Amino acid sequence: MTNPTAAMLVIGDEILSGRTRDSNMNHLAKRLTESGIDLREARMVSDDHDAIVAAIRALSDAWDHVFTSGGIGPTHDDITADAVGAAFDTAVDVRDDARALLEAHYAKAGSELNAARLRMARIPDGATLIDNPVSAAPGFTIGNVHVMAGVPKVFEAMVESVLPTLTGGTPLTSASVRVERGEGDIAEILTELADRFDDLAFGSYPFQRPDGRFGSNVVVRGSDPARVEEAEAALNAAFP
Amino acid sequence: MTNPTAAMLVIGDEILSGRTRDSNMNHLAKRLTESGIDLREARMVSDDHDAIVAAIRALSDAWDHVFTSGGIGPTHDDITADAVGAAFDTAVDVRDDARALLEAHYAKAGSELNAARLRMARIPDGATLIDNPVSAAPGFTIGNVHVMAGVPKVFEAMVESVLPTLTGGTPLTSASVRVERGEGDIAEILTELADRFDDLAFGSYPFQRPDGRFGSNVVVRGSDPARVEEAEAALNAAFP
Numbered sequence: 001m002t003n004p005t006a007a008m009l010v011i012g013d014e015i016l017s018g019r020t021r022d023s024n025m026n027h028l029a030k031r032l033t034e035s036g037i038d039l040r041e042a043r044m045v046s047d048d049h050d051a052i053v054a055a056i057r058a059l060s061d062a063w064d065h066v067f068t069s070g071g072i073g074p075t076h077d078d079i080t081a082d083a084v085g086a087a088f089d090t091a092v093d094v095r096d097d098a099r100a101l102l103e104a105h106y107a108k109a110g111s112e113l114n115a116a117r118l119r120m121a122r123i124p125d126g127a128t129l130i131d132n133p134v135s136a137a138p139g140f141t142i143g144n145v146h147v148m149a150g151v152p153k154v155f156e157a158m159v160e161s162v163l164p165t166l167t168g169g170t171p172l173t174s175a176s177v178r179v180e181r182g183e184g185d186i187a188e189i190l191t192e193l194a195d196r197f198d199d200l201a202f203g204s205y206p207f208q209r210p211d212g213r214f215g216s217n218v219v220v221r222g223s224d225p226a227r228v229e230e231a232e233a234a235l236n237a238a239f240p
Numbered sequence: 241m242t243n244p245t246a247a248m249l250v251i252g253d254e255i256l257s258g259r260t261r262d263s264n265m266n267h268l269a270k271r272l273t274e275s276g277i278d279l280r281e282a283r284m285v286s287d288d289h290d291a292i293v294a295a296i297r298a299l300s301d302a303w304d305h306v307f308t309s310g311g312i313g314p315t316h317d318d319i320t321a322d323a324v325g326a327a328f329d330t331a332v333d334v335r336d337d338a339r340a341l342l343e344a345h346y347a348k349a350g351s352e353l354n355a356a357r358l359r360m361a362r363i364p365d366g367a368t369l370i371d372n373p374v375s376a377a378p379g380f381t382i383g384n385v386h387v388m389a390g391v392p393k394v395f396e397a398m399v400e401s402v403l404p405t406l407t408g409g410t411p412l413t414s415a416s417v418r419v420e421r422g423e424g425d426i427a428e429i430l431t432e433l434a435d436r437f438d439d440l441a442f443g444s445y446p447f448q449r450p451d452g453r454f455g456s457n458v459v460v461r462g463s464d465p466a467r468v469e470e471a472e473a474a475l476n477a478a479f480p
Contacts, residue, residue: 013443016279017412018269019459020445025284029258039256041291044265044282047443051281074424075444076431116427151446172257184314187356191316203253203287204315205260206391219259 003038003169003223007059010044011052011070011080012150024069024155031159036168037065047071052083060087060145065166067159070150072139074116081140084147085124095123098138105136131161141165170223175232179239180215182206189238190218197231199224243278243409247299250284251292251310251320252390264309264395271399276408277305287311292323300327300385305406307399310390312379314356320387321380325364328382335363338378345376371401381405410463415472419479420455422446429478430458437471439464 008028014020025042032039040063045051052071059066071080085092098121099113106113120137123129130139130146132154139148139158148158179186183206194202200222208214218239220231248268254260265282272279280303285291292311299306311320325332338361339353346353360377363369370379370386372394379388379398388398419426423446434442440462448454458479460471 013441014445014459016269016282017273017414017461018266018271018279019414021263021266023261026258026261029256031258033257039258040286042256042284046280073444073446075427076434077443111422111424114424114428116431117424119427120424151448153448174257174259182351184351184354184357184360187315187359188354194316201253203317204313205254206313208391208393219254221257 003036004064004167005038005040006032006065006067007040007063008042009052009055009059009066009068010042010150011047011068012044013046013077015044015070016046022069023152024150027152027156028067028069028159031163033172035163035166036171037166038169047077047079049079049083049086052080053087056084056087056145060143064144066145067162068145068147069155072120072137072147072149074119078119080147081122081124084142084145087145088124088126088142090125090142092122092124094118094121098123098129101129101136101138130158133157133161172221172223173225173228174219174221175228175235177218177220177232177235177239178215179218179235180213181239182214183216186216186218186239193231193234193238197222197227197234200227200231202231243276244304244407245278245280246272246305246307247280247303248282249292249295249299249306249308250282250390251287251308252284253286253317255284255310256286262309263392264390267392267396268307268309268399271403273412275403275406276411277406278409287317287319289319289323289326292320293327296324296327296385300383304384306385307402308385308387309395312360312377312387312389314359318359321362321364324382324385324387327385328364328366330365330382332362332364334358334361338363338369341369341376341378370398373397373401412461412463413465413468414459414461415468415475417458417460417472417475417479418455419458419475420453421479422454423456426456426458426479433471433474433478437462437467437474440467440471442471 015022071078127140127142134154134157203219205217222228255262311318367380367382374394374397443459445457462468
């Protein structure tokens, strides 16, 4: 059995201009790994209708799940719902259940549900709402695409709302062995181990410390914890 | 005149598993913005030959420049040079000038230039080397693709080696106005300002502080500093 696959699409000019450092991709990556869903690709595009539509279509065709972040707020540059609607050839309009969530939230907060905020109730036909326990304005799932907010606290809450609805595979386990030698010194032995444990994935990640000492973190991943443990022991024996 | 466009391709299982948080994309984004080159897309793929080849081809066709990070070290999972060679239908082999750089570096360090390290001298035919002042092993440019290391210190040094060789456009200037009101309250005025200053790009980025107060950072960007200043004044007047 192979695990379900996934892609992430990060939407927003502020990411590509360098003004904002995306943290949602790393968060999603960790949560998917824990859930046995393999994140295989991520893309970042600007607030551009055609770019979002093209990316949604490509990723939705290629992978089992697509997770998006960004562009579902109340301002003029929030165009994700319309782009996702276009990608699925479906109409987008204010929906009663989404409007009711916003009405209740803003009534409690004593704020007005004005035209701008009402934009956040615009949902493509046929979508299922994603619960937003932080600030009410919902995300939504249409087909295999899960559309979520860009604000990290809200994004992270929405991920927790979506994950239980998905069927995961076998979660990966991993072991990390720190070797105080450069990658060039350990590459040969590492290749031998990767051949011997060919049901596991070996990665090597060089580091350099501020004091100038360097080395490699060797990470081994697999779905069978006993095999990962066996490989970890072999690594420790090879690099004492 | 429009600015040159660019894309970034981040290569590595460790990014998509969530083990490592990519910082190269944000660094490149800032440096390109300062250089008048518009970063329009970023992708992250795993250490998978076909995925790297497909992404290189798609991005190289779509944008003026492509910058890659990762997968050019000495270990078995470093397969970027071969994938880039395949994307350009060109042979990849150890090249004398790259080997000479490594020989000099490891001789000085008193380390052996073994078979694994020599892999870092494998360069696609017709490529130009990118200087690596940190650890010698070069990156390379082939066609419009600039292939660089994943280790942030080395990546950043290679970016500085490449940028002066590129023709930039007009650098963007930006102004940021902090508004202590939620996005839903400012969206209408913001839309009016975005229409009035339609040669500039307006973005709105909500924030919430640990004490629960929230607001929006409104950012306006453009190539004409005088217009950006004018828009900043209009923003300050609209949101006193």
